[in-house]
Amino acid sequence: MVKQLGFVLDVNRCLGCGACAKACQNRNQLAPSLVRRKIRKIEKFSKDHIEMFYLSTACNHCGNPECLRVCPSGAYAKRRDGIVLHLSEKCTGCKSCVASCPFGAPLINPQTNKASKCQLCYERLDRGMPPFCVQACLTGALRLKELKDIPDNKLLRLTAPAPSLRLTRPSVFYKPPRATKVSGFLFPK
Amino acid sequence: MGDWEWPLILFTVLGQIAIGIIVMLWWLDRDRDHLDTQLFKQGVYVSGGLLILALLASLFHLGHPEVAYRALAHLGSSWLSREILLFLLTFLAWINLFWLSRRQTSSHPIGADAATITTAEIAAEGQQSGNRSLGLGITSVLGLLGIASSAMIYVLPRVPAWNNVGPVLFFLLTTGLLGALVTLVLGRKLLHPTQKKLLLQCSLGCTIASLLFYVIYASMLSASMEGATSLNFLLSSPLFWARALLGWFAPLLLLVSMLKNSQVAKTNLILTLTLFSVLGEVLGRALFYLSATGIQITALF
Known part of the structure; x- marks a missing residue:
């Protein structure tokens, strides 16, 4: 049966500790320039509220991946569980995927001169184990789930301002951040 | 960039x-x-x-x-x-x-x-x-x-500067412009005056079209943040102005004067014109790659 696995991040639980990114880097033995998972600090200020949270992002294993569409050598494949795989043995290092991915997921590995991206630790998943990043998360903020089982109205889907980019249908969802009310002390009226 | x-x-x-x-x-x-x-x-x-x-x-x-x-x-x-x-x-x-x-x-x-x-x-x-x-x-x-x-x-949703008809149009105009000029150089002693005039008119048409479409293209770029970043990069780069001088303004002046004064047989002018246009197009292509700014997702929308 066709599934779509995807990351679900509860940004209210995420501490921004970077354990997920470090685990990915260390356990996959990646070169320092090859960062497959990034942590970004997001700050949004409005008149009454402040939103501040950390966003842990990697390849979104899109439903309709741009990398798979543009790759001339067929080095990308989508598994029946939704994981977008990069097949290194077919890659020519043409950088088409690097230029086309709106999420900046594929990068060129300087050691192999080929593209490289998050493979969602598919070999571990096949053995019933979680991906390194999910295993390393201290608070359980980052999880891997079958997306069809999740009610959409409870989550935000990572998307982009351009409608054409939304068509990639990234398989990453976020629990919306709780806004903190601004106190009179910080912002006197 | x-x-x-x-x-x-x-x-x-x-x-x-x-x-x-x-x-x-x-x-x-x-x-x-x-x-x-x-x-x-x-x-x-x-x-x-x-x-x-x-x-x-x-x-x-x-x-x-x-x-x-x-x-x-x-x-x-x-x-x-x-x-x-x-x-x-x-x-x-x-x-x-x-x-x-x-x-x-x-x-x-x-x-x-x-x-x-x-x-x-x-x-x-x-x-x-x-x-x-x-x-x-x-x-x-x-x-x-x-x-x-x-x-x-290059027509990629991720890169607003490329995600339009621009790349196809500019690549075809370069083909017409440089194809006509290099053919003119090769046939400077073999072509009839009418054929030379036709090639010069084709070059002039491609140069004018390239300039006009570039103005429209630049105005389209400012519609998005990443496109505006590309445009700012272009306008503040000395390479862009060198491209404009070598690829548009100098060839336009030379082409108009050659067609007006029937100086189509002057080899030196044809060579100069071709050299300017080739350099202009090479710089233009370099800027095409240099100015590309991709959309990066930085927050939840």
């Missing part, structure tokens, strides 16, 4: 000159007996040399040039696969042109004594020019499709 993509700059510009020459030869050959045999041979040799250089340059863009053949594996959805297939087919069509050029005997100059030409010679020449025209036509169509595929590679 992008990088200096020299292999891609050389591949696209040299490939477009090569195909532009073939297109111009086809255009000049539309009345069959008006294309000088010597010019046909020169044009085929130069376009072939440029096409080979372009294809070699393209290999240096790959991380693994030795497995470049694998890039043909995804014709269903990848414009890069389609581009490579079409360029290889263009090269095969060029080999046919090369073979035809080796077999081609010299054409009779206009005004030759009709009594000295036998009926058999006329029939053989008719056959030759028919094959030549067909060969040029097939190579031109394949080459133009290859160039359109090249441009489609």
Whole structure:
């Protein structure tokens, strides 16, 4: 049966500790320039509220991946569980995927001169184990789930301002951040 | 911002000159007996040399040039696969042109004594020019499709500066402009004045169209944040102004003065004009890659 696995991040639980990114880097033995998972600090200020949270992002294993569409050598494949795989043995290092991915997921590995991206630790998943990043998360903020089982109205889907980019249908969802009310002390009226 | 993509700059510009020459030869050959045999041979040799250089340059863009053949594996959805297939087919069509050029005997100059030409010679020449025209036509169509595929590679939703009709339009205009000018250089002693004038008019048309479309394209860029970043980069770069001077303003002045004063036969002016235009297009292509700013997702929307 066709599934779509995807990351679900509860940004209210995420501490921004970077354990997920470090685990990915260390356990996959990646070169320092090859960062497959990034942590970004997001700050949004409005008149009454402040939103501040950390966003842990990697390849979104899109439903309709741009990398798979543009790759001339067929080095990308989508598994029946939704994981977008990069097949290194077919890659020519043409950088088409690097230029086309709106999420900046594929990068060129300087050691192999080929593209490289998050493979969602598919070999571990096949053995019933979680991906390194999910295993390393201290608070359980980052999880891997079958997306069809999740009610959409409870989550935000990572998307982009351009409608054409939304068509990639990234398989990453976020629990919306709780806004903190601004106190009179910080912002006197 | 992008990088200096020299292999891609050389591949696209040299490939477009090569195909532009073939297109111009086809255009000049539309009345069959008006294309000088010597010019046909020169044009085929130069376009072939440029096409080979372009294809070699393209290999240096790959991380693994030795497995470049694998890039043909995804014709269903990848414009890069389609581009490579079409360029290889263009090269095969060029080999046919090369073979035809080796077999081609010299054409009779206009005004030759009709009594000295036998009926058999006329029939053989008719056959030759028919094959030549067909060969040029097939190579031109394949080459133009290859160039359109090249441009489609860059029509990416992620890069607003590229995600429009601009790449296709500018790649085809470069083909027309540089193809016409290099053909003019090759045929400066072989072309009729009317043919030279036609090539100059074609160059002028392409230069004006390029400038006008660039103004429209630049105004479109400011619609998005990433597009505006590309535009700011372009306008603040000295390279852009060098491109504008060499690729638009200087050629426009030269072309208008050459067409007005009927100085179409002046070799030095033709060479200067071609040099300016080639440099302008190379800088323009470099800026095309340098100014590309991709959308990066930075927050939840």
